[in-house]
Structures are given as structure tokens and as C-alpha cells.
Amino acid sequence: MSTPDADSAIDTLAALARDNALPWKDAWRAPIGQLLTWLGRFSARTNLVGDHRPEAVVQEHLLETLTVAAAVERIGLEPSRIVDVGAGAGLEVLMLALWADDAQLVAVEPRRKRADFIELVADAMGVGRRITVVRSQVPEWRPEQLFDLATSRATFSPGQWRVHAAALVAAQGVIVVHDAVTTAPGSPPDGGWQATERVVPGRSAHCIRTYRRASGQPTT
Numbered sequence: 001m002s003t004p005d006a007d008s009a010i011d012t013l014a015a016l017a018r019d020n021a022l023p024w025k026d027a028w029r030a031p032i033g034q035l036l037t038w039l040g041r042f043s044a045r046t047n048l049v050g051d052h053r054p055e056a057v058v059q060e061h062l063l064e065t066l067t068v069a070a071a072v073e074r075i076g077l078e079p080s081r082i083v084d085v086g087a088g089a090g091l092e093v094l095m096l097a098l099w100a101d102d103a104q105l106v107a108v109e110p111r112r113k114r115a116d117f118i119e120l121v122a123d124a125m126g127v128g129r130r131i132t133v134v135r136s137q138v139p140e141w142r143p144e145q146l147f148d149l150a151t152s153r154a155t156f157s158p159g160q161w162r163v164h165a166a167a168l169v170a171a172q173g174v175i176v177v178h179d180a181v182t183t184a185p186g187s188p189p190d191g192g193w194q195a196t197e198r199v200v201p202g203r204s205a206h207c208i209r210t211y212r213r214a215s216g217q218p219t220t
Contacts, residue, residue: 086155
């Protein structure tokens, strides 16, 4: 059961999503409440995120993930395999699991407490069967199968992430880059990518950039 602070934060998230044409379903309220409640409990003992208050988590993390979902929807991708590299406490991968409710997701996170937290909360949210936690890091880890969507936040510089992610996505797969609007978009190193940009609502300095291989471009 979620707390009053969590319920209020979820109301804020729902309103922001609807006002900014971001994906939202009221069925997500209960699992997001689980996420915020468990995050508060664990953060009393260990530092999983900088500010674990529900309103801060909504404004600084969950809203940005809904912007990722909107940006991916805009280019017509319905991902079936998603990877989040350097997943941390799992806020992005857990929200993406709600949005892409038929997808299989992989969270790559080398730190034990954060990896354990993702598994615990994924089960509490009802998405545990679709999320695999890999206790490793990129570039040492290499998947057996490539992904439709690869994302990473605050683990690599945007340029470094584009290099690593290009090796993780299949043909027509999409790379998500969390970036600053003042930063030049750049491109993955092998060329032939189409880029889009969407500003995060309420955080005008932050944007989500997507990169998708143009038709006919091979994977590396």
C-alpha cells in the first residue's frame, strides 16, 4: 500500500503526463505506489537515489522515463526487448516495464544492493517475470540477443553511451540518450542514424534523444 505522499506524487505524475501528451494509464498507479513506497523504505538504510521523496522521484526520474516512452512511440517503435545499462535503483527499467507491457527487459547493474532492489520491487509491481537483472557492466557484458531499445542514464557520457549502445541494438533498433538541450546531438560512430529530440516537461534543460539506424544500415 502506498503512502499519502506517494499518492500525491502519483497524482502529479498523471497530471503532467496528460498535460504533455505522455503515455499514462491509471492502472499504473498501484505499481508506481509500490515502487515509491519500497524506495522510501530502502533509502532509510542505503542511498539508492539522491532524493527519495516521492515528489522528487516523480519530477526527476519517472517523468523523464515517460518522456522516453513518448519519444519512442513518436517514431513508431513497439519494443519487445529493452535493455537499461547502469540501471541503478531501476526506476527507468521498472517504468518502462509498465509502459511496454509485452516486452522482455534486462537491467544491467553491477552494484549488489541496487540489483537486489530491482528484483524485489519488480516482483512487488507485478513485472518481475519480464525483467532480468544482470550483475555486470558494459562493455564487459555482451548479450546473446540484440535489443530493440537500449537506454542508459548517468552512467556514461552521451558520446560514450552512443558507442556502447550501437553494439547492443538490432537493425532498426533505437538508442535512447538522456542529454542536455545545449549539447550537440552527435551520432553513433558507424553513421547512418536518424535522430529525434524531445524536451522533458518542466525540465527545459533536459531532453531525450533517440537514434535509429536508417533502412539498410547493418549492425556492427
